[in-house]
Amino acid sequence: MDASQLLKGVLDVAVLAVVREADGYGYDVVRRLRTAGLEDVGDASVYGTLRRLYQAGALTSYVVPSDEGPHRKYYAINDRGRSVLEDSGKTWRTFVDAVDGLLSGAAA
């Protein structure tokens, strides 16, 4: 199964988790996701997700001036984002456990 198909469903959780760890600008979030093992994550998907979460009120943003290069828009998680992440995390674990059970049952 193509990992990129799975990614679409869980990108919200992954992005929120990365930003909860530390504030980050778009490319920073992309790199941290990739470092964490989500190598197939697309740049546009991350940027789109960040934008959507921001629009939904799960993230706040602020601009950091840069001495060299353009200013950077950082995203930070807020209370709403944390509760979304918590809910999504529960859903994800339930889902993973269910699929794990199915897979181990199939293997047995």
Added chain:
Amino acid sequence: MSSPTAPGVTQEARDYLADVERELADLPAEESAALLEDLEQHLAALAEEGDDCPVVIRLGSPAAYAEELRAAAGLPARGVARPPVRRDELRRTVAELRAHPFAREVSRLWAELRPAWWVLRGYLVIAVPCALAGQWDFPVPAPLGSDELGLLLVPAAIAGSVVLGRRQLTPVTARLLTGAGAFLALVAFVLAADGTSYPSYDPGYAYPAVYDQAVGEQPLVSRYGPVTDVLPYAADGTPLEDVLLYDQDGRPLQVGFQEWWADGCARVLRQPLAADGVPVPHAFPQTYALDPVFGDPALCDATVARPEVSVPTFPQPVPTAATGTGPAGVAGD
């Protein structure tokens, strides 16, 4: 909507940004502006990494990027017809070609030479119209016939061109400028190749007339200079007089008039006359006589001796009976 472009962003990145902007054109301005701002920062961050990988390879085609962005952002997919996929493929091919080491080297060299082009461009902006109007005066063109005006306008145009070159332009303006520059260079090239368009190279007299005149006075030239006489010898070394010489096409051989003599005396040419009284110019050697009008004959050598030459010695022909046509044959046995 056109967002201000950050410095340090390549033309390729600006093109990419413009293409994505076109893909997002149907979105509310606020929405697309936010997405494009992110992309712009992203492109700048990629550029800072110093990675030469083309943007199209790294991020995919602008259409695909925009589509992924819309999907992830929860925005509706673009309903209207998108540019054909072929264009994206072409773009990718171009990007792959650009990624070739040789192409990179060329583009690097081109980037280094850009300031030189800015200077040349400024100069040509003034020089080309002047050359077309016939008011060319190398190296400074003279608009309206005034060198001073040219001296003022050329540095101003060069300065303007450099300022323009340094500025970050919108893709459309940049393309217009590139097109105009290419046209200017082409016209300049054609003018330069067609040297007749440069009246300044006219030295003040007509070349062809001078050339004809020279040929008329010195019709025969050897590697040592103009030939003014031909001295014939027989095979046995006897100097020959009044030999008629013709060239390879049967035309009478013509030589130049000898103007300067070692004794400083003027001489006039005395060509033998044919039966009808017409001088024969191709009888050699040429005969010169002292010009009594010009110079004192007493101080001049009356005769001009032939120069010393070493005539080669040919083997003597051995008369045999087999020749048949020799005097021996006539005398009989």
